[in-house]
Amino acid sequence: MRTEDSRYLQLLECLRHGQCNYDDYELLLTRVVGQPSVGSLCDSPWNKAPILVFRNEVRTQLDNKAAIHNATQLGYVPIKTGHLPGLLPFVPGMPVILTQNIPIELGLINGINGIFRQLVYQADSVSTDVLSEIFPKNTQYIHRPLYALIEIVKSKTESNLEKLQPKLVPIPAPILVFRNEIQTQLNNKAAIHNAAQLGHVPMVCVAQDTCNGKPIKDPILIKKLLELSDNKTEHLSGLLPFVPGMPVILTQNIAIELGFINGINGIFRQLVYQADSVSTDVLSEIFPKNTQYIHRPLYALMEIAKSKIESNLEELQPKLVPIPVIEHTFRVNISDSLPKDKKPKSN
Known part of the structure; x- marks a missing residue:
């Protein structure tokens, strides 16, 4: 496939080398394959669609921009948690996708969609020291996260977990607290x-x-x-x-x-x-x-x-x-x- 659009060719070259900038991001928002009626990916429902790129610089940059945008729209301070790719942004109300199977029989499987509601972390692990110029100056950096509360509509949990609202499921912080009390509790309830x-x-x-x-x-x-x-x-x-x-x-x-x-x-x-x-x-x-x-x-x-x-x-x-x-x-x-x-x- 060939294109005569020199600006788009420049974007593709930057994409190959992982050197995309904000202008490239804005251009990508206007390119929707097979949907000429879509003006921008900022519009609903396209702004909630999963990003189909592997774990690399492009997805990281897009995720960061989306989180900052969500925080601004909702009036929240962005939250960060130490995990690959280094800084992982969270904003209450943002769409998320599970990337691991937790208990399959409860519907908590790799690829299922949910809404991030709250991050639970150790109170003394919050810092406002700037770790990246990408994020706003009022960003809170969480160094010891415990788990995230995710609302999963398709969850098969019939009875609520203790002290949690319906369909609200605790997801262990990836890698940092892998296989802990949260996962054990979910497995027990599934059995x-x-x-x-x-x-x-x-x-x-x-x-x-x-x-x-x-x-x-x-x-x-x-x-x-x-x-x-x-x-x-x-x-x-x-x-x-x-x-x-x-x-x-x-x-x-x-x-x-x-x-x-x-x-x-x-x-x-x-x-x-x-x-x-x-x-x-x-x-x-x-x-x-x-x-x-x-x-x-x-x-x-x-x-x-x-x-x-x-x-x-x-x-x-x-x-x-x-x-x-x-x-x-x-x-x-x-x-x-x-x-x-x-x-x-x-x-």
Whole structure:
């Protein structure tokens, strides 16, 4: 395709080298393929359409300009949060898109649209020191964000999360608080929802914590370890719920040559465990009272449609794969949880 528009050719050359400026941005707003009746991309509904460019300088510049424009229109001070690409602007009321699958069964999936409502962050992490000339001088820079409250109309959450309005979902700050209490809460609610919908009794795998290779028997310490946040336990939950038929994602490479890789989707079908390891003693108020707690799980049977296994495993249906229990070692300070007579004494 050729163009005789010298100004547009100049824009394309700048675009190739990542050197676009504000004049190029203004020109792009007037170029809408196949819609000659559209005067500008600033007009609705075009100003709310996703920007189809990959994570690069062009998209960053466009996002920044859009955020500044939204802040001015709504009378807000722009908010920034430290994340790739360095400075990520937020303005209450601006359209956003999820870029990761959180709980698939609740409709919180990669590519779904939402409205940013509020950024929750540590109060002492706000600064007005200018980090970039791109943003207005009154910009607030947030150095320790916790999570963003996003309104997602298509969310399948039937009951409201505690103290939140309908359809308002907490999304963990990318990378900075990956796999934390927020995500765990969403996963738990998704499992409980699935169990109720399918008529199953919820099953929860209980982490078997050991110290120096020996099982921990102190009930207070066991409870303390189970309540640890995921970011302190190598991203492994102390209580992991399972419901037959629920969508799951592998988070580690198991057998790359067979297609069992990190990020692949599957359906959980069955949990195999030692028969005498089931208990109904309540370990968490999050789950229903009829929940079964599995203390010695062996492996999970997961249906993986994209599995490259040509022949069926013995006594298993096609595409049904056993996923073994994973062990991780992590360090944690337990001094506050030990009984007084067992705490180390200082000389």
